[in-house]
Amino acid sequence: MDSKSRPRVVVVGAGFGGLTAAQRLARLPVQITVVDRKNHHTFQPLLYQVATAGLSPGEIAAPIRWILRAHSNIEVLLEEVQDFNLKARTVITNEQVLGYDYLVIASGASHAYFGHPEWERLAPGLKSIEDALEIRRRVLLAFELAEREMVETGAHPELNFVIIGGGPTGVEIAGAISDISKLYMRHDFRHIDPAKARVILIEGSPRILAAYPEDLSKKAVEQLAQLGVEVYTGQSVMEVQPGYVVVGGKRVNAVVTIWAAGVQASPLGKMLGTPTDRRGCAIVDIYLNPPGHPDIFVCGDLAHVEEDGRQIPGVAQPAMQMGRHAAQMIAQDMAGKARTEFHYFDKGDMATIGRHAAVANVRWPIKAHWSGTLAWLSWVSVHLFFLVGFRNRLAVFFSWAWTYLTFNRGARLITGSPLLPGWGQQAGIRPQVILPPMDTTSPMPGRVPDRPKPVEEPKAVVN
Numbered sequence: 001m002d003s004k005s006r007p008r009v010v011v012v013g014a015g016f017g018g019l020t021a022a023q024r025l026a027r028l029p030v031q032i033t034v035v036d037r038k039n040h041h042t043f044q045p046l047l048y049q050v051a052t053a054g055l056s057p058g059e060i061a062a063p064i065r066w067i068l069r070a071h072s073n074i075e076v077l078l079e080e081v082q083d084f085n086l087k088a089r090t091v092i093t094n095e096q097v098l099g100y101d102y103l104v105i106a107s108g109a110s111h112a113y114f115g116h117p118e119w120e121r122l123a124p125g126l127k128s129i130e131d132a133l134e135i136r137r138r139v140l141l142a143f144e145l146a147e148r149e150m151v152e153t154g155a156h157p158e159l160n161f162v163i164i165g166g167g168p169t170g171v172e173i174a175g176a177i178s179d180i181s182k183l184y185m186r187h188d189f190r191h192i193d194p195a196k197a198r199v200i201l202i203e204g205s206p207r208i209l210a211a212y213p214e215d216l217s218k219k220a221v222e223q224l225a226q227l228g229v230e231v232y233t234g235q236s237v238m239e240v241q242p243g244y245v246v247v248g249g250k251r252v253n254a255v256v257t258i259w260a261a262g263v264q265a266s267p268l269g270k271m272l273g274t275p276t277d278r279r280g281c282a283i284v285d286i287y288l289n290p291p292g293h294p295d296i297f298v299c300g301d302l303a304h305v306e307e308d309g310r311q312i313p314g315v316a317q318p319a320m321q322m323g324r325h326a327a328q329m330i331a332q333d334m335a336g337k338a339r340t341e342f343h344y345f346d347k348g349d350m351a352t353i354g355r356h357a358a359v360a361n362v363r364w365p366i367k368a369h370w371s372g373t374l375a376w377l378s379w380v381s382v383h384l385f386f387l388v389g390f391r392n393r394l395a396v397f398f399s400w401a402w403t404y405l406t407f408n409r410g411a412r413l414i415t416g417s418p419l420l421p422g423w424g425q426q427a428g429i430r431p432q433v434i435l436p437p438m439d440t441t442s443p444m445p446g447r448v449p450d451r452p453k454p455v456e457e458p459k460a461v462v463n
Contacts, residue, residue, distance in 0.1 A: 006031045006073075009330065010091050010100040012081055012268065014041050014064045016316045017106030017299035019388075020323030025104075026071035028331055033098055035091065037080040039063055042129055043387055045316060046396070048169060050132035052176035053140065053184075053412040054403060057129045059395045062388045081107070084271055086293060102295050104326050105268055105282075109301035109314060112264035112279070119240040122421055123259040126169055133415065135258055139177060140412055141420045142255040143185065143194055149429065150191035157426035159197035162245055162254040164237050165261030166203025167210070168351040171220060173258055174201040175354035178227040183355065184409045199229045200254075202247055204236040204261070209359070211313065212349060216359040219371035223357040237261075243425030255423060263314070265302050272296070277304045281314075286341040287329060288322055297326035305342065312344045316386070321345065350379045355404075 007030045011018045014036040022034050040061045049055040068074045079093040084103075091098040111125035124134050139161065146156040159181075163174045181197040188194070201208065201224065207217045208224075208231060221231050232247065239246035244253045265280035274290035275283045281304035282290050288297045288305065300319035305312045312318045325342045332339055348363040358375035362368040370378065380400065387393045403409055423429060 007101040007330075007334070008033070008099060009102045009104065010035065010098050011104045011106070012036075012091065013105065013107040013266075013300070013302075014038075014076075015044070015106055015108050015300060015319065017319035017323040018104065019064075019067065020320045021104045021106065021297075021299065021326045022068060022074060022323075023071070024324055024327030025330065026068070026074055028327075028334065030073065030102075030330070030334075032071075032074045034064065034068065034074060034076045035079050035081060035093065035098070036064060036076075037078070038128075039065070039078050040129075041067060041388060043383075043392075044127070045383060046387075047126050047129070047132045048172045048176060050129065050411070051126055051135040051139070051173060052180055053136055053409045054176065055396060055399055056411045057133065059392055059399060060387070061129060062392060067388055081268060081271075084268075084273075086273065086296070089295065100295075102297070102330050104297045104299060104323070105272075105302060106299040106319065106323060107266035107268045107302055109263040109265050109279075111259060112262035113259070114262060116240070119259065122240050122242060123164060123245075123257040125259040126173070127263075135173075135256075136411075137414055137416050138256045138420055139180070140414050141418070142423075143181075143189065143192070143197075144414065145420060145423055146192050146255075147189050153428070155428065156192060157255065157423075157429055158253060159192075159194075160200060160252065160254045161197060162200045162202065162252060162257045164202050164240075164245070164257065164259050166201055166205070166208030166231070166233065167260060168349075170201055170203070170258075170260035171208060171224070171351055171353060173260060174199050174229045175224060175227055175352070175357060178224075178229050179354045180409065182228065184403075184407055199227075200252065201229055201231045202235055202237060202245075203231070203233045206234050208233060209351060212351070212359065212361050213369060216361055216369055216371065220351070220353060220359050223353045223359075223371070227354050227357065241422075241425075243422030253426065255420065255426065257422070263301065269298070269302050272298075287339050288326055288342050297322075297329065299323050299326055305344070307344055315349075317347060318344050350375065350382060352376060352379045 009030050009032045011022045011034045025032050040063050043060040046060040050057055065076050081093055083092040089100050113119045149156040161177050163170045178199045181194040185194040209217045209220050224231055235248045237245050237247055244251050269276050269280045269282040282298045283304045284298050299322035301314035329339050346363050348361050350360040352358040356373045356376050358379045360370040360375035360378050384393050
């Protein structure tokens with residue numbers, strides 16, 4: 001079949017759902033265009049490892065073009081979708097208009113701050129490589145500033161790290177920051193004790209990991225407690241300010257605040273003009289189509305799909321299954337076969353907490369609730385298997401092995417601004433001030449002025 005006469009499929013988003021759909025569609029006589037505003041696919045389950053200096057960004061990401069390089073019927077465009085024209089069957093990007101016979105939308109989700117967008121500057125979430133690097137910068141910078149403060153004044157503010165949200169991301173970040181402070185940086189500083197840092201996990205619902213069975217939630221709390229993480233449940237954050245949060249009417253100081261409390265769908269869901277839920281997810285039928293649009297498939301976090309009265313979670317496993325189903329339905333259309341319903345095959349959930357600490361709700365090939373070392377080893381194996389690219393699997397395996405054997409996390413780089421939001425609001429600390437850079441060609445925003453050394457009282461002379 002000539003390429004011009006082949007059905008045109010546009011895939012928006014190269015996350016788990018979009019990438020899986022594109023790879024399956026590549027087997028069909030269709031012409032595929034993959035559109036994403038980033039040039040790389042990110043393995044999001046390991047973003048927290050970049051945020052806590054366990055891995056480098058290149059170890060959990062791969063260029064989309066490289067992943068799809070073997071498929072001659074796929075083109076990749078670095079573009080951002082601005083709108084859809086469903087009547088004309090077109091996707092409108094910044095630079096061009098793309099026609100389609102089938103459209104697969106898997107653009108994912110972003111952070112939800114529950115009506116307080118101003119909190120994002122103070123409490124970054126974790127959805128991208130950029131987010132992970134910003135969190136890494138803040139976490140590592142807090143220890144560096146405390147060391148400097150100790151040298152200059154003989155004291156430093158309490159190192160409180162507050163994580164808002166007790167889902168898998170919040171639990172994983174809390175455990176990893178505790179591991180960093182107590183295991184991996186214990187011998188690196190001369191004037192502060194990183195192990196005295198407090199990690200505080202705040203969850204508004206009655207228990208953390210609410211989507212997991214209750215016994216695993218309890219096991220997670222126990223393992224976090226062993227790591228020294230303070231867990232507060234049933235308490236909502238009322239305010240996020242520079243240097244502190246307000247929880248239950250009480251102020252909790254925080255040198256770093258991290259947001260892991262909620263997500264909202266990509267704005268592309270509302271751009272479709274079809275029904276959406278309160279988070280902006282497109283409501284789809286049993287075939288993953290918005291009402292009245294059998295030529296459009298919505299996958300992953302952007303899709304509101306219910307099965308057995310419950311919404312299917314927006315995580316990697318169902319997103320990949322939705323991507324495969326969308327490709328299969330297009331194949332069945334081309335073969336003149338009737339479509340089949342989408343059914344989610346839940347293999348279980350896992351969340352790592354720290355060294356030898358994790359929980360796993362296993363549903364396939366056996367049904368079991370694991371915690372501790374067995375769950376941790378299972379988590380390591382599953383995540384290595386699903387990483388894209390042999391090189392990445394090898395790099396992550398050796399990074400983890402090196403860290404495990406030497407207690408050395410090798411990605412502890414601080415890049416970007418030398419300012420830490422909220423540091424100047426800690427007790428006894430003067431606000432940080434940025435001066436022009438010494439090197440006028442430097443891309444850095446500036447430098448922090450040296451603190452004047454205290455003037456010593458003249459010592460009495462004894463004759």
